[in-house]
Amino acid sequence: TKPGTDRYRGTFFYNFANQFWNSRNPYSAEKADLSLNELGANMSGPINKRMSFTVDFQKYIVDNGSIVNAVTLDPATLAATSFHQNTTTPQRRFILSPRIDYALSPNNTLVARYSMTQFSLTDAGIGSFDLPVRGYHMDYLSQTVQATETAVLGTNINETRFQYYRSAYQLAANSTDPTILVLNSFNEGASQVGHTSDQQNYFELQNYTTIAKKAHQFKFGVRMRGQTQNNTSPSNFGGTFIFAGGLAPMLDANNQPIAGTDLQITSIERYRRTLLFQGLGYAPAQIAALGGEPSQFSISTGNPNLALHQMDASVFAGDDWKILPNFTLSLGLRYEMQTNISDHADFAPRLGFAYAPGGANNPKPKTVIRGGFGMFYDRFPLSSTLTADRYNGQVIQAYVVTNPLFYPNIPSISLLNGSLAPQIHYEKYADLHAPYLMQSAITLERQLPASTTLSVTYTNSHGLHELRSFDINAPLAGTYPGTSLASPVYPMGNSNPLLLMTTSGLYNQNQLITNINSRLNQNVSLFGFYMLNKAMSNTDGLGTYPSNPYSQVGEYGPSSSDIRHRAFIGGSINTRWGVRVSPFVNLNSGAPFDITSGQDAYGTSLFNSRPGIATDPAKAGLIQTKYGLLDPNPVPGGKLIGRNFGRGPGQYTVNVRVARTFGFGPEKATASGMTQGNMGHGPAMGGIFNSPTTDRKYNLTISMQGRNLLNHTNPGPIIGDITSPLFGQANSMAGGGGGFSENANNRRLELQMRFSF
Secondary structure, eight states, X not given: OOTTOSOOEEXXXXXXXXXXXXXXXXXXXXXXXXXXXXXXXXXXXXXXXXXXXXXXXXXXXXEEEEEEEEEXXXXXXXXXXXXXXXXXXXXXEEEEEEEEEEEEETTEEEEEEEEEEEEEEEEETOBBTBOGGGOEEEEEEEEEEEEXXXXXXXXXXXXXXXXXXXXXXXXXXXXXXXXXXETTTEEESOOSOOEEEEEEEEEEEEEEEEEEETTEEEEEEEEEEEEEEEEEOOTTSSOEEEEOOEXXXXXXTTSOEEEEEEXXXXXXXXXXXXXXXXXXXXXXXXXXXXXXXXXXXXXXEEOOXXXXXXXXXXXXXXXXXXXXXXXXXXXXXXXXXEXXXXXXXXXXXXXXXEEOTTOTTOSSOSEEEEEEEEEXXXXXXXXXXXXXXXXXXXXXXXXXXXXXXXXXXXXXXXXXXXXXXXXXXXXXXXXXXXXXXXXXXXXXXXXXXXXXXXXXXXXXXXXXXXXXXXXXXXXXXXXOSOOSSOXXXXXXXXXXXXXXXXXXXXXXXXXXXXXXXXXXXXXXXXEEEEEEEEEEESOSSTTOOOSSTTOOTTTSEEOTTOOOEEEEEEXXXXXXXXXXXXXXXXXXXXXXXXXBOSSOTTSSSOOOOOOEEOSOTTSTTOEEETTEEEESSOOTTOOBOOTTOEEOOOEEEEEEEEEEXXXXXXXXXXXXXXXXXXXXXXXXXXXXXXXXXXXXXXXXEEEEEEESTTOOOOXXXXXXXXXXXXXXXXXXXXXXXXXXOOOSBSSEEEEEEEEEX
């Protein structure tokens, strides 16, 4: 539609929900609060004969329940007990986006857009294991300016795009207390975000040209991007104590150790023994010998301010060559580069084809075969460079003390520095490469009878130079933990953990994807999707470290994306009285999760060690699980359980939307001046997810959206720490985490109203 030629159009919506209509979250002892009010509008139309406008406005007012589901200690008896608490997290979001379309000339069009998103969260960060004291306040503002100039010169098109994006956020913790992490039991104390602020600026310029010449359609272009980040992050300036599981003597009824009866204790048992024996006046060394005292203490100090920048650029050229009326060959080549890494030779070839058997003289062939191969690069993120530059030992000093004997007191920074406490350093590998994916795909599309379309796609993805990290200064094998016979030996001559960011990961994925769409008749449309997937890797990102820093055995295993089966079924059914029913059923098999021993078995300062497969049932500290008898303290060289060995339960949700549209006012006019009524059309089908419309100018749609209508419990992330009292279980619903998740209730009903003209 050319600018200035459209009619005035508008849509207004309002959505409402509260906990009264909904079911209780299964991980909460009582129904959590939920108050949801969402409203917005979209207006568009001509300003003059050469200019049009569009304005979009949205406001979200949500008071969402945050659900704590943890295991804590009873203050009177120090007995481990389940802890449940619901708090309300106010969430506010405002979005404004005006746009102007201007016809500079008959062949040139300029589109300018501004968008602004502002939101705030109060008492964010609460839920799951995090007690209410862990909350913090967040304010966020993003602004985007976009401009696109399009020139149409005969059959040639040139498009220039510019975008400036700015984001800024601030975090403020509700508490300044030190943090206490009782691993996979409960977390209390401050969130350790302190008063964080971050400002980022993104600049992007693109120019794309398309030239049609006989059987060829040539495309070429260039993209340049820049990013700056100014970050202030006093993270962990208040200090963190970590309690983890481990071997400890069994205690008798009088809390005295029983000789020769070591057993594996949980993190909360370690915390209980600490409080118990401190209350009895025991010295820290005595408490540690009885299985108490923290496993680790960490604290940071230094200059929290840091500013960085990064740029990347790419050029590409391609040709869609129609060799035959029913065969098109696509060829392309892309080159990319970025600053902040040494890799500047990222060439990405592309090859594709589309073939319609027997379709040389058929403009609408029933069968189409498509295939292709391409290389696709990812950029090394500026945030990772920020981490490496910040924790280099000069800007921020991040001290870590293993098995500290001063809980709950916080030692002075001068004392830690004077005692030469280890400092965690981050570093980027000098020869970083941009991660890339080599992907091949073949698709068969077939038009079936009864207005049904079927497509089957096979894809193979091979990822190289994937992001992962190592502690390259871990104690040499056999020298940790220190004993009277052996003391830790560090490759670099000091005890500072050196966490190296690398691009040495591997990823392989195979997928078989089936899509079907069918319009059975004027009133019934159905669609379905099924994907068979297998994804294997030795990393799930930069936060992935080998369990044993000196062995890669067991690291290549299921990727976090290795969900074998995914499917959904949906549709749109027009019933009597103009009521539309839109069901949507989503199903997937279980996701993998990593099984860990909840300990730092290799002196890396990380608690990602995986247990061994027990070979001696009489060994102390073994834990019986559904995955077999596991050893949290495997002997050197023992067989460890593989990465992401666990598998969570499958999940499904049944969602249904019931809508009725009321039309009033004059009949809609078409571009030719006729009305839909005198053209003989009934109520329009509309999109499956859109509101139905009528042949009248004004439409009011009232609908009820039911999410998880069958009230099925879909567990969230599975706890993989075998020393946790909740091992193998979830303590939250799937889909939680972050602001505006709105998962306070299990089954949720939402009233929706939409007016359009």
